[in-house]
Structures are given as structure tokens and as C-alpha cells.
Amino acid sequence: MxxxxxxxxxxxxxxxxxxxxxxxxxxxxxxxxxxxxxxxxxxxxxxxxxxxxxxxxxxxxxxxxxxxxxxxxxxxxxxxxxxxxxxxxxxxxTDPDGPIFAPGAFQLALGALKAEPRIVTAFKTGEGVGWHEHDEDVFSGCERFFRPAYSANLVAAWIPALDGAEEKLRGGARVADVGCGHGASTELMAKAYPASSFTGSDLHAGSIEHARKRSLAGVTFEVAGAQSFGGGPYDLVTTFDALHDMGDPLGAARHVRSQLKPDGSWLIVEPAAGATVADNLNPVGRAYYSFSAFLCVPSALSQEGGYSLGAQAGEEPIRRLVTDAGFTRFRRVGETPFNIAYEARP
Structure with a gap:
């Protein structure tokens, strides 16, 4: 050599x-x-x-x-x-409520790395590692990492970009926030649109227990997966950085469609990613691929379905999922350095 x-x-x-x-x-x-x-x-x-x-x-x-x-x-x-x-x-x-908060990202990273022995075993067996099996810093760090982007963009940009959704929310709409984690996204929407009602759901019981402590008017939280949440029909369903963690994302997309009103919208927010691996060979892609190997892929493979999009799936795989689930309209409605927001409609 x-x-x-x-x-x-x-x-x-x-x-x-x-x-x-x-x-x-x-x-x-x-x-x-x-x-x-x-x-x-x-x-x-x-x-x-x-x-x-x-x-x-x-x-x-x-x-x-x-x-x-x-x-x-x-x-x-x-x-x-x-x-x-x-x-x-x-x-x-210094500001956990600002548009950028670096410590939350590092808290998430350190929490994820504590699972290294389990991840090594998963690499050998091909089995998954459930979200619930991770350190508490993963759940808290995830909220503190993603919340700043949601605070800066959810109400100010992403919802207004949806076709007719903001008007419905101001008048009183029904919203399901699927995969809500600790409920940060649910809280932001509930405070901005007090006339509407919100149901946050997540498969992780510990996160829902934490979310319930927010005590928000017009908001309920329930333990439920993306393929089984109920309460529809809804005017708006949202998933924030959650679709790629699901073992059966197509089943989730079909269920979302079944829970939407005919004129409803599904807001899908996913990690920013290019169309090819080569497009993602950059600092953001490196961070997301690394997180994905420790968190997203293992979580998806631990669930029924056995499929994993991964955190850098990109737009076209999500478009195919949405189309295969029966949605007829799909478009990109916003993007940041870390996220891309899409709208799907029946």
C-alpha cells in the first residue's frame, strides 16, 4: 500500500x-x-x-x-x-426558544450515542432498536433541537403556505399532530390558533406523559401510532420529523388520508435532503445520516412493516408514498437549512 x-x-x-x-x-x-x-x-x-x-x-x-x-x-x-x-x-x-439553539442538538447527540452497544448488535442482527429504548436525553434533546425551527417557521411560514388551512384554523379547525413527541409542535399551533382543537399522538408513552404536563386548552394527547390514531375526520394532519422514523410509512400515509376531510391537508415536515446520496455529502447530510444510523433506521426497523426511509430520504420517495396512499396533490411549501415542508391533499 x-x-x-x-x-x-x-x-x-x-x-x-x-x-x-x-x-x-x-x-x-x-x-x-x-x-x-x-x-x-x-x-x-x-x-x-x-x-x-x-x-x-x-x-x-x-x-x-x-x-x-x-x-x-x-x-x-x-x-x-x-x-x-x-x-x-x-x-x-443561550435561548432555547430562539430560532437556533445549539445545546439541544448536542444533548440529542450525546443521548443517541449512549445506545452504541445496542446499535452494534443491531448492525450484526439487522434488528431494530425501539425509540423507547433510548436514553432520556434523546427525547428531551430531540424537542430542544427541533423546536427552534418550528418556532421560527411553523406558524409564520409553513401553515400560511398550505391551501386554505390557516383560515380554517383561525375559524376553528380540528387538527391531529401525529408523532408529536413531547408536544412542542402541538403547543405552538394551539397557542397560535386558540379557536381550533388539537390532538397530539405518539407511539412513545413516555413522551405523551411529558406532553400532557403542558396543560394546554383545546389540546388532548394520546398514545397511538401513525397507523392507528383516531378522532377524524380532521381539517389538518401534521407530522414533524416523524415519517422517516416509521416502520410502515405507507400504512401511515393511507391512515392519514382516511382521517382527513375531503378538503383537508397533510403537512409533512422532514429533514432537508437532496435527491441523491451525492447531493447529501455535506455537513447537514453528515449530521442527519449519522443520527439516522443511531436513531431513525433502528426505530423504523423495530416496528411492524420492516421498512425504513432514513432521515435523508429526499422528496421523491415521500412523493411516491403519498401518491401510493391515494393523495392526488403533493407539493413543497417551505424549506430551511434543516427541514423541508410538504403539503399533501386528497
């Missing part, structure tokens, strides 16, 4: 960068949980000062700050020895 030294070093640099990023994920979650980022957003600080603001140990905070500065997550002033956050860093690291 002949090794090109320059190419080898390029690969080593990539490896070192990934190793640092992997370990930094833990530091980001620590910074979020201990309020270190929020405290630092209040103004530049020496390690001792930040420790005093947060009730933490100075030596740990000092090492944490050094690593954060090396990774570009905080700023360091060698003249004063102080650390600080730029407005952009504070924007992405």
Missing part, C-alpha cells in the same frame, strides 16, 4: 477536528446545564468570576473555558485573561 503523505495529513487533521468536536459536545451540554453560557452572556469574565456567577468550581470552569475558546464557542482576550460571548454565540447558545 502506497500512502500519499499529504493526503494522510489532511485526513489526520480531519480526524483531530472530529475528535475535538466529539469531546466538545459534552462541554456544550455542561455549559447549558450549569448556566455557564447564560452567565457569560452577561459580560466578560475571568474563570473565577464566571464560577462565582454560576456557583461552580473555578478550576473546572477554567478548563472548560479554554476548550470552548479553542473550539470557537467563546472568545478569549489574552490581554485581560477574560472570556466572553459574541452576540452571535450568545444568540445560538
Amino acid at each position: 502506497t500512502v500519499d503523505e499529504q493526503k494522510l495529513m489532511e485526513f489526520v487533521h480531519r480526524f483531530v477536528g472530529d475528535l475535538g468536536a466529539t469531546m466538545a459536545a459534552g462541554g456544550i451540554v455542561v455549559g447549558d446545564r450549569l448556566g455557564l453560557y447564560k452567565a457569560l452572556a452577561g459580560g466578560p469574565a475571568l474563570p473565577q468570576e464566571l464560577a462565582e456567577r454560576t456557583g461552580t468550581a473555578p478550576r473546572y470552569v477554567e478548563e472548560w473555558l479554554r476548550g470552548q475558546a479553542a473550539g470557537g464557542y467563546v472568545e478569549y482576550d489574552p490581554q485581560t485573561g477574560q472570556y466572553s460571548l459574541t452576540p452571535e454565540q450568545a444568540f445560538a447558545l
Whole structure:
């Protein structure tokens, strides 16, 4: 084997960068949980000062700050020895309700990685790993990762783009939010359209138990799969980053159609993806393929149906599913760097 030294070093640099990023994920979650980022957003600080603001140990905070500065997550002033956050860093690291919240993504990643022994076994057997088998950080991290995009786009852009849906919601519509998880998407819609009624459903009983604690007027939550939820006919059915986790997505699509009114809409929000593998060989595709191998594919293969779209399925497989389920209209109605929104109608 002949090794090109320059190419080898390029690969080593990539490896070192990934190793640092992997370990930094833990530091980001620590910074979020201990309020270190929020405290630092209040103004530049020496390690001792930040420790005093947060009730933490100075030596740990000092090492944490050094690593954060090396990774570009905080700023360091060698003249004063102080650390600080730029407005952009504070924007992405301190507001869980903002349009970008990085700590939630890292919480999800760390939670997913705890299943590594099960995933290794699944690779050998081809069997699935159920969503319920994952660490609690997967469920909380999933909400905290996706909620910012929903907060920024669901009511402001995606629903208004649907044909006639917003008018119905303002007047009083019936909505099913399928695969709702902790209920963040259900909550956002319920608060924006108080005249409407909402039913959130999910196969994971633990997530529904959490969702019920939201105590929202006009909202009920139930444990049910996408192939079995009831209560129709609905004016609107929604699935947010959930269709690709289902073992029988075609069965789910058929059931959604059966629960819709003739003039109803199905809002499908899925991870952003291109049409081919080559189109997805980019940072977003890398993140989603990696999450998919640990979460999405194992979850789908653990269910009846034995089929898995994966997080990077792209538009055409979803269009085929919708068409095969009997829908006659399908179109893209919105997109962000992380999601694409589609509308399907009977």
C-alpha cells in the first residue's frame, strides 16, 4: 500500500477536528446545564468570576473555558485573561426558544450515542432498536433541537403556505399532530390558533406523559401510532420529523388520508435532503445520516412493516408514498437549512 503523505495529513487533521468536536459536545451540554453560557452572556469574565456567577468550581470552569475558546464557542482576550460571548454565540447558545439553539442538538447527540452497544448488535442482527429504548436525553434533546425551527417557521411560514388551512384554523379547525413527541409542535399551533382543537399522538408513552404536563386548552394527547390514531375526520394532519422514523410509512400515509376531510391537508415536515446520496455529502447530510444510523433506521426497523426511509430520504420517495396512499396533490411549501415542508391533499 502506497500512502500519499499529504493526503494522510489532511485526513489526520480531519480526524483531530472530529475528535475535538466529539469531546466538545459534552462541554456544550455542561455549559447549558450549569448556566455557564447564560452567565457569560452577561459580560466578560475571568474563570473565577464566571464560577462565582454560576456557583461552580473555578478550576473546572477554567478548563472548560479554554476548550470552548479553542473550539470557537467563546472568545478569549489574552490581554485581560477574560472570556466572553459574541452576540452571535450568545444568540445560538443561550435561548432555547430562539430560532437556533445549539445545546439541544448536542444533548440529542450525546443521548443517541449512549445506545452504541445496542446499535452494534443491531448492525450484526439487522434488528431494530425501539425509540423507547433510548436514553432520556434523546427525547428531551430531540424537542430542544427541533423546536427552534418550528418556532421560527411553523406558524409564520409553513401553515400560511398550505391551501386554505390557516383560515380554517383561525375559524376553528380540528387538527391531529401525529408523532408529536413531547408536544412542542402541538403547543405552538394551539397557542397560535386558540379557536381550533388539537390532538397530539405518539407511539412513545413516555413522551405523551411529558406532553400532557403542558396543560394546554383545546389540546388532548394520546398514545397511538401513525397507523392507528383516531378522532377524524380532521381539517389538518401534521407530522414533524416523524415519517422517516416509521416502520410502515405507507400504512401511515393511507391512515392519514382516511382521517382527513375531503378538503383537508397533510403537512409533512422532514429533514432537508437532496435527491441523491451525492447531493447529501455535506455537513447537514453528515449530521442527519449519522443520527439516522443511531436513531431513525433502528426505530423504523423495530416496528411492524420492516421498512425504513432514513432521515435523508429526499422528496421523491415521500412523493411516491403519498401518491401510493391515494393523495392526488403533493407539493413543497417551505424549506430551511434543516427541514423541508410538504403539503399533501386528497
